[in-house]
Amino acid sequence: MIEIQGLRKSFGPVEAVRDVSFRAEDGTVVGLLGPNGAGKTTTLRMLSGLMRPDAGTIRVDGADVVADPIGAQRHMGLLPDSRGLYPRLTPREHIEYFGRLHGIDGKQLAGRTDGLLSRLGLETLAARRVEGFSQGERTKVALARALVHQPRNIILDEPTNGLDVMSTRAMRELIRMLRADGCCVVFSSHIMQEVSALCDRIVVIAQGTVVAEGTPDELRRQTGRENLEDAFVALAGLETEGVL
Amino acid sequence: MNGLAHLLTVLKKELMDGARDRRSIRSLLFGAIMTPLIFGVMFTVVANRERDAKDLKLPVAGIEYAPALADWLRQQTGVTITRAPADPMAAVRERKEDVVVIIDKDFAKDMARGVPAPVKLVADMTRNESRPKVTRVRNLINSYSTEIASLRLVARGVAPVVARPLAIEDVEVSSAQQRLGQLLSILPLLLVMAGLTGGLQIGIDSTAGERERGSLEPLLLSPVPRLALAAGKWLAASTFACASVLFSMVLTVNVLRRVPWQDLGIRFRVTDGELMSLLALELPLALFLSAVVMFVSTFARSFKEAQSYIGLLIFVPMLPGIVSTMVPLSGRPWMAPIPVLGQYALAADVLGGKPPGVAYYIAAGVAVLAAAGVLVILAARLLRQEKVIFGR
Numbered sequence: 033m034i035e036i037q038g039l040r041k042s043f044g045p046v047e048a049v050r051d052v053s054f055r056a057e058d059g060t061v062v063g064l065l066g067p068n069g070a071g072k073t074t075t076l077r078m079l080s081g082l083m084r085p086d087a088g089t090i091r092v093d094g095a096d097v098v099a100d101p102i103g104a105q106r107h108m109g110l111l112p113d114s115r116g117l118y119p120r121l122t123p124r125e126h127i128e129y130f131g132r133l134h135g136i137d138g139k140q141l142a143g144r145t146d147g148l149l150s151r152l153g154l155e156t157l158a159a160r161r162v163e164g165f166s167q168g169e170r171t172k173v174a175l176a177r178a179l180v181h182q183p184r185n186i187i188l189d190e191p192t193n194g195l196d197v198m199s200t201r202a203m204r205e206l207i208r209m210l211r212a213d214g215c216c217v218v219f220s221s222h223i224m225q226e227v228s229a230l231c232d233r234i235v236v237i238a239q240g241t242v243v244a245e246g247t248p249d250e251l252r253r254q255t256g257r258e259n260l261e262d263a264f265v266a267l268a269g270l271e272t273e274g275v276l
Numbered sequence: 277m278n279g280l281a282h283l284l285t286v287l288k289k290e291l292m293d294g295a296r297d298r299r300s301i302r303s304l305l306f307g308a309i310m311t312p313l314i315f316g317v318m319f320t321v322v323a324n325r326e327r328d329a330k331d332l333k334l335p336v337a338g339i340e341y342a343p344a345l346a347d348w349l350r351q352q353t354g355v356t357i358t359r360a361p362a363d364p365m366a367a368v369r370e371r372k373e374d375v376v377v378i379i380d381k382d383f384a385k386d387m388a389r390g391v392p393a394p395v396k397l398v399a400d401m402t403r404n405e406s407r408p409k410v411t412r413v414r415n416l417i418n419s420y421s422t423e424i425a426s427l428r429l430v431a432r433g434v435a436p437v438v439a440r441p442l443a444i445e446d447v448e449v450s451s452a453q454q455r456l457g458q459l460l461s462i463l464p465l466l467l468v469m470a471g472l473t474g475g476l477q478i479g480i481d482s483t484a485g486e487r488e489r490g491s492l493e494p495l496l497l498s499p500v501p502r503l504a505l506a507a508g509k510w511l512a513a514s515t516f517a518c519a520s521v522l523f524s525m526v527l528t529v530n531v532l533r534r535v536p537w538q539d540l541g542i543r544f545r546v547t548d549g550e551l552m553s554l555l556a557l558e559l560p561l562a563l564f565l566s567a568v569v570m571f572v573s574t575f576a577r578s579f580k581e582a583q584s585y586i587g588l589l590i591f592v593p594m595l596p597g598i599v600s601t602m603v604p605l606s607g608r609p610w611m612a613p614i615p616v617l618g619q620y621a622l623a624a625d626v627l628g629g630k631p632p633g634v635a636y637y638i639a640a641g642v643a644v645l646a647a648a649g650v651l652v653i654l655a656a657r658l659l660r661q662e663k664v665i666f667g668r
Contacts, residue, residue, distance in 0.1 A: 080497055083662050102499040110497050114490025120296040121289075132285040133498040161296075177494065 033058050033216055034079065034185055039088035041074055048074040050240035052088075056216045056233070058184065061207060063227040064220040066237035067268055072220040073113050075237070076189050079218075080110045092185050106134070109183035111191055115174040119163035123154050123173045126162070127180050134181035141180075148176040151209075153202065168199030175206070186210055188219035192226060204230055224261040238268040279504040286500070286508025287515075294478035294512060304516050307474035308523035311466035312531045318459060319535045325405055332412060335360040335367075338379035342387075345379070348420055355416070364398045374406035375399045375413050390428070463528070464623035465597030467521060467554065468616065471562035472569070472590060474520020479513035479569035483655075484582035487667065496665060506656040510563075510570050510648070517562035525555055553626045553637070560641040561619045565593070567648035567655075574655045577667060596620045612636045613643035 039052040049071040056062040064072050077083040079090055081101030090097040095104040117126060127148055131141045149158050152172045157165070162173055171191065179186070191207070192200045207230055210217050221227050227234055228248050236244040236251070244251055244267045248260055255263040294300040337360035339346050349355050361367035364376035378396035380386075386393035395417055399410040426436035486492045495505070529546050537545075569586060576582035593616045609632045611621040618640040625632050658664045 077666070082493065082496055082665055102501075105497055105499050108497070110494070112490075112493045112497070114493055116490030116492070116494055118293055118489070118491060120293050125289075125292075129285070129289050130494075130498055133282060133495075133500050135281070135499075174494065178497075 033091075033093055034062075034187075034218060035089075035091040036075075036079065037089045039075060039078060039090070040086045041071075041078060041083065042086060047240055049078070049085075052237065052240070052242050054235045054242060054245055056185075056218050058216045059211060059214045060232040061211050061217045061219070061230050063231035063234045064218060064237060065222070065224075065227050065234050065264060066220075067222055070237045070268070071240040072222075072237055073189055074240075076110070076113075076187055076218075076220060079187060080108065080112070081105055106181065107183055107185055109178040109181065109186045111171070111175050111178050111186075111188045113189045115170050117162045117165075117170055117173055120161055122157075122159050122161055123149065123176065124158045126173050126177050130177045131180040136181060144180055144182070148179060152176050152206070167194040168196060168202075171195060171199070171203070184214075185216045186218070188217070190221055191219055192221070192223065200226075224264055228260045236264060236267045243267050243269065279501045282500045282504035283508045283511070286505055287511050290478065290482045290509055290512030291515060294481070294516060297478065297481060300478040300481060300516065303477035304474050304520050307470040307472070307476075307517070307520035308527065310473070311463070311470055311524045312527035314466060315463070315528055316531045318462075319531070321405075322459065323536065325408060330354050332356070332409065333358050334375070334377060334413060335364070335373055336377045336379060337361075337364055338381060338383070341381050341383040342379045342393075345383075345420060348423075349416065352416060368398045368400055371400075371403070373398075374403070374409045377413065377417070387424075460627045461624060462597070463627060464620045465594065466528075467524065467558045467623070468561065468565070468593045468597060468619065469590075470524040471517050471521045471558060472565045472593065474524075474562065475513035475515075475517030475566040476569055476586065478516045479509075479566055480573045480579060480582045480586070482509045482512060483570055483573040484576045484579045487665075488579050492665060496659065502656040502659040503653065506570070506574070506652050506659060510567055510652050510655070513566040513570055514563045517566045518559050521558050521562045522555070525551060525558070550626055550631070553631055554623055556637050557619045557622050557626075557640060560644045561616065564615055564644035564648040564651075567651040571651040571655045571658075574658045574664065592616075609633075609636045612640040615644045615647050618643065 034056040036055070037053045039049055040047075041049040052071065052075050054062065064075065066072050074083065078085045078088075079092075079097065081097045081104055085098065090104075092104045093107045095107060097104040121129070124145055127145045128141060131137075131144060136144065149155050152175065154169070154172055154176065157169060162170065165173070171194070175188075175191075188207070191203050195203060204226070207217055207219070211232075219230075231248065233245065233247055234251055235242055244254060246254065251263050251267070252258060252260060255266045257263040257266060332355045334349065334355060335358045336346070336349075339357060339360075346357060349357060360376055360378070361373060364373070364378055367373045368376055376398040378398060380394045380396075383393045383395070397410070397414060397417070399406065401407070401410070425439060429436045429439055486495065496502075529551050532546050568589065572585050572589060573582040576585055596617045597620060608621045609625065612618040612632070622632050622636055622640055
């Protein structure tokens with residue numbers, strides 16, 4: 033379970049995140065929805081413990097991320113904005129390296145590695161160096177690496193960015209599977225279909241602030257728009273700003 | 277899981293990654309081969325030069341005017357008289373000849389009259405490489421002159437010693453040995469360069485490269501103590517640097533052992549003890565230099581920026597090396613605990629045949645390792661900064 037309260041972060045004069053609070057329960061998928069530059073990635077970076085918030089609290093399964101980031105990271109698996117792989121290593125080596133860093137070794141590590149490779153459909157690529165992999169294959173390797181320690185809280189930054197139709201479907205399938213396993217999944221996106229197709233709850237962020245939160249139905253009702261995309265545009269304040 | 281296990285995991289991964297990286301391997305090999313190559317070329321050139329001076333091919337213009345001098349020259353060991361070029365000045369200026377002797381057409385007449393007969397020695401004294409040859413030619417002509425003078429005195433019933441009120445005696449302490457010392461003084465500098473270049477690529481790739489690829493963020497999301505991470509990467513770069521120094525030393529010593537020293541009139545031998553002493557100095561230094569590379573690359577924004585920082589930084593360890601070729605650092609073991617400078621001073625002593633005591637090695641080793649430790653800790657600190665993790 034992820035609980036975020038009153039998060040704030042500035043970079044010099046720029047207030048990237050002004051006031052973000054939300055909860056993500058176990059066994060649910062929460063979508064962080066917002067236009068580019070709304071503060072989604074900054075929020076997720078603070079959630080991951082690599083960035084210190086100026087104010088606010090973050091708890092992951094009760095662990096305080098700000099006070100003990102390394103302790104909290106054990107409960108989290110994160111697919112960051114930058115998928116960053118080691119071009120000269122194979123998918124198997126990526127998974128094993130991160131497994132070992134999480135203190136998993138021996139038979140347990142081999143078992144989990146095989147499990148992840150087959151679950152993500154990477155078996156045939158397992159022994160090939162990742163340089164030259166497609167965007168979708170890279171995302172899968174990055175995801176496998178993030179899941180090797182079997183985290184109960186999974187955070188995905190724009191998971192379908194740059195993926196083709198088939199890879200996008202596979203990703204959605206995986207997110208549903210993780211939810212079925214009882215994991216808490218938070219992912220950010222600016223793509224409406226994705227959020228509406230997957231999320232139990234949606235948190236709409238605009239200009240660093242949570243402007244709405246609820247189930248897709250609740251948001252439709254709140255804005256009085258039938259179409260979720262219209263609801264989003266209304267909530268994000270894009271109409272009034274004349275962006276569209 | 278403790279920090280040591282994390283460190284070993286990181287070290288193992290970086291070594292595997294580095295071994296697969298052509299650039300890292302190339303930089304290791306470059307560091308290893310540079311020194312023996314430079315030494316091989318250097319000593320071949322020196323040996324050739326000495327041989328040139330010994331087997332003197334001397335172009336003499338107007339040899340027909342001085343048949344007696346010609347005969348005398350031909351009797352000297354190793355001297356062959358060759359045809360002089362049409363324009364001796366131009367030939368020397370254009371480096372076709374090192375030295376040309378010109379005998380005036382009035383030579384015989386002047387000799388007969390007993391007035392100084394002009395002999396021109398055409399040489400370019402700015403050219404170091406022709407200097408031994410020019411000196412030899414000058415000495416030859418001086419000897420001939422002295423011999424003729426003695427004969428003239430004898431003919432006049434005067435003992436030749438009358439004309440030699442002083443007897444200059446050259447007491448050669450170690451001209452050749454000293455020249456060798458000069459040549460060898462570049463060795464510590466080259467070993468420092470080997471230590472720096474050997475781990476350079478892997479050091480940059482595992483830090484600045486890691487961030488540039490975007491793999492630093494995921495890496496820092498795993499619960500690894502930052503110090504274990506920095507230390508693992510440092511040791512990986514150090515492994516490459518030490519391998520480079522080791523290869524470099526062994527190859528260089530083999531080159532030095534193959535040089536025909538006796539032909540050069542030098543007594544010289546690199547003992548295994550000296551080799552071990554140099555390794556005891558240079559291996560800890562390689563660890564320090566790798567720490568410098570790693571710290572700078574962690575700080576740098578990109579691979580390219582790291583490369584340009586280190587391109588500038590290379591001159592720092594080179595400075596004492598360059599200074600030492602002018603002002604010998606040997607015999608100053610108090611420099612031992614100063615990183616880089618200490619290694620130069622102690623290495624100069626080892627090569628000069630005055631090995632310093634064990635305490636100095638320990639002082640030098642402890643000093644560089646402590647400095648390396650500080651740099652690794654600072655690099656680990658950098659890895660906690662948002663600006664460093666996400667770029668600036």
